[in-house]
Amino acid sequence: MSAATEAFLAMLAAERGAALNTLAAYRRDLDQAEAAIGDLAETSRDAVASLAGEWASLAPASVARKASALRQFFGFAVDEGWRADDPSGALPAPRLRRPLPRVMGHDQIAALFARAEDEAAGDEPKAVRLLTLIELLYGSGLRATELVGLPLSAAPRDAPFLTVTGKGGATRLVPVGGRALEAVGRWLSLRPQTPPSRYLFPSGKTGHLSRVRLFQLLKALAARAGLDPASISPHVLRHAFATHLLEGGADLRVLQTLLGHADISTTQIYTHVDAARLVALVNSRHPLATRTTSD
Known part of the structure; x- marks a missing residue:
């Protein structure tokens, strides 16, 4: 070079x-x-x-x-x-069409979490860890790399937020819902203390759970839940987080902040969700929606 x-x-x-x-x-x-x-x-x-x-x-x-x-x-x-x-x-300039993200439906999310919760009911550490991982993927929209690399110090204690280091070293505050907070608390009580580790999800002597292992764990859970493992990944759960928030009325700029997107155009891909809902929103919220043609 x-x-x-x-x-x-x-x-x-x-x-x-x-x-x-x-x-x-x-x-x-x-x-x-x-x-x-x-x-x-x-x-x-x-x-x-x-x-x-x-x-x-x-x-x-x-x-x-x-x-x-x-x-x-x-x-x-x-x-x-x-x-x-x-x-x-x-240089050549090919025209690209950004592919729509694969998104899990609400019924698939329910099936995945039902299986994870059932397996974690007995406080088996690995089962509780897996439940915590998917709670943070779907509940906070973390990237796989951000999740597995979370330091122990990032675990929410006094406030329901995670400090996440994203792409390019950029940091952001991500809210953590009640379900995820409960799961994190359970995991902290069961998390191995030896060997000492600075990571929330330790693995090996000094490292943390790998992205590859996270993929494997999630796909295995999907199979046990009766779902197609090929259709589910950590990124699909992140997409579901974003899509379902937008369906619920979240502002696109807020979603951009939560996801850690540097450019709003990256976040805009999630506007593909439920065209019928968007039409209904316009019909119910637009200032002219309540006026008749004779007014």
Whole structure:
């Protein structure tokens, strides 16, 4: 990898607080581009245009991600004086349609929680831990990474809030409902004390429960609840949290804050919920709704 791209990655880490996974993805995309067309700080516009052929077999989302990485690099290179031109216009720009999130229905949520509550009735630690995990996924809308990495100090005590560290190191306060508070309290009373761990959900000698293990636990619970494991994941529960709150009348800006979205456009995907409900809302709340055509 060239010195210019290394400097760009260092800038992302230092100035924008990019997460490790984000940096790894940028590094991979830039490295592959340089393998195809050479040093990005010196390569020609024609060489940049040739990447369309290199990426022809890729999915539109992959092409869009790679092109975004290069556009940001070229902007940085121009700002730093390494390039006199910005060849980003030669990059392919596939049109993407954001897929709608998979969402669990209320009956599926009820079945999942009924099974988890039944299994946790006897205070078996792993069963209580699983109930706590799904309460926080669905009750607070946490990302899988945010959930498994919660420090013990984040456990709500004096106030019903979690301090969550999200993407890029951004922190936010997330409310915790009564059910989740009860589950967290039960888990804290059963949580292993040895070896000492700074995590709310410890695993191994010094680490925490992994994202992969969280996926496995949730899918196994879904199967025991008579649900299709392939249709359920931590992110699906997060989507259900958002969709069901919006159905209940939550404001989109509030939802953006709760989910930790940097851009409101990311949150707007949840406006797909229940078109009939939205029509009914307009008909009942609009100022003209109570007026007749003869008024």
